[in-house]
Amino acid sequence: MKIDLHSHTNCSDGELTPKELVHRANNLQVDVLAITDHDSVEGLNLAHQAIAQDNLKVKLINGVEISTAWHSFEVHIVGLNIDKDCPQLQSRLASQLATRRNRAERIAAKLAKVGVEGALEGAKKLAKGQSLSRVHFAKYLINKGVVSDFDAAFKKYLARKAKAYVAPGWITIEQAVQWIDEAGGQAVLAHPSRYDLSNKWIRKLIDEFKAAGGKGIEVSLPRQSPNERQQLAKYAIDNQLLASQGSDFHRISRFSELGRNIQLPEKVTPIWHDWALNEDMV
Numbered sequence: 292m293k294i295d296l297h298s299h300t301n302c303s304d305g306e307l308t309p310k311e312l313v314h315r316a317n318n319l320q321v322d323v324l325a326i327t328d329h330d331s332v333e334g335l336n337l338a339h340q341a342i343a344q345d346n347l348k349v350k351l352i353n354g355v356e357i358s359t360a361w362h363s364f365e366v367h368i369v370g371l372n373i374d375k376d377c378p379q380l381q382s383r384l385a386s387q388l389a390t391r392r393n394r395a396e397r398i399a400a401k402l403a404k405v406g407v408e409g410a411l412e413g414a415k416k417l418a419k420g421q422s423l424s425r426v427h428f429a430k431y432l433i434n435k436g437v438v439s440d441f442d443a444a445f446k447k448y449l450a451r452k453a454k455a456y457v458a459p460g461w462i463t464i465e466q467a468v469q470w471i472d473e474a475g476g477q478a479v480l481a482h483p484s485r486y487d488l489s490n491k492w493i494r495k496l497i498d499e500f501k502a503a504g505g506k507g508i509e510v511s512l513p514r515q516s517p518n519e520r521q522q523l524a525k526y527a528i529d530n531q532l533l534a535s536q537g538s539d540f541h542r543i544s545r546f547s548e549l550g551r552n553i554q555l556p557e558k559v560t561p562i563w564h565d566w567a568l569n570e571d572m573v
């Protein structure tokens with residue numbers, strides 16, 4: 292069974308529409324796909340509609356990826372199987388989207404100070420959904436010829452400690468776990484090895500996430516060393532956390548593909564172990 296529990300549409304910083312994304316997953320014979328847009332559930336209804344109208348086989352899991360502040364880091368918490376229609380969740384996410392808009396104004400002001408004008412309007416134009424991202428600023432900088440690629444845009448302007456970085460004022464990990472919990476979902480610590488943390492700090496992060504009521508951690512991601520995957524599997528087992536896997540797909544490129552290269556090591560308990568998946572999928 293091909294399972295991918297982390298992906299993005301153009302409702303946040305992905306490039307495919309929800310319809311294009313579920314078609315791509317279906318064509319690649321992904322059996323189970325979670326759409327986990329940043330701080331947004333906007334794409335889920337469109338994706339469900341496309342699956343129903345076009346009679347696709349892929350099963351869609353309602354997800355979200357919530358940004359949190361932890362020390363000086365931005366830690367992402369994925370929620371799986373959330374009730375996308377939960378009014379409380381929707382109003383909570385609306386406040387995160389407002390935080391995003393406020394941050395965008397401050398990023399644009401910093402960019403203007405170093406000579407890049409028009410970034411707020413430019414980023415807004417590139418954002419198709421409500422979730423305004425640093426990726427939209429990166430695209431604006433590339434289109435304007437200020438930098439040549441995403442890496443340079445983040446390194447020079449948008450990443451922590453770069454020229455136009457703004458500490459965003461996200462919610463805490465505890466709040467994100469609570470939001471997901473109260474919307475009936477399972478909270479999963481996203482890509483623990485992508486925060487530039489030492490092993491000691493990763494363990495501290497996992498401890499605190501578990502203490503906050505977190506249920507799982509992402510163990511398998513693409514482009515990961517076997518060592519790193521084994522280490523994350525060990526953390527999952529040691530902390531009695533369920534294991535998740537996801538491509539974190541944002542766009543078509545030779546580096547990333549839905550459902551590719553993300554099988555879990557055998558010894559962990561998959562987060563989907565008690566989900567009602569169709570007999571013929573398992």
Ligand code: AMP
Nearest residue numbers: 304329423424425426441442445446541
């Ligand atoms: P935001 O949610 O607006 O803070 O933007 C963070 C997003 O930027 C992440 O979810 C990634 O998709 C993307 N990102 C972060 N770092 C980089 C990087 N160095 N190069 C390209 N994309 C990045």
Ligand code: MN
Nearest residue numbers: 299304329541
């Ligand atoms: Mn992203």
Ligand code: MN
Nearest residue numbers: 356367481482
């Ligand atoms: Mn993330």
Ligand code: MN
Nearest residue numbers: 297299356539
């Ligand atoms: Mn993601």
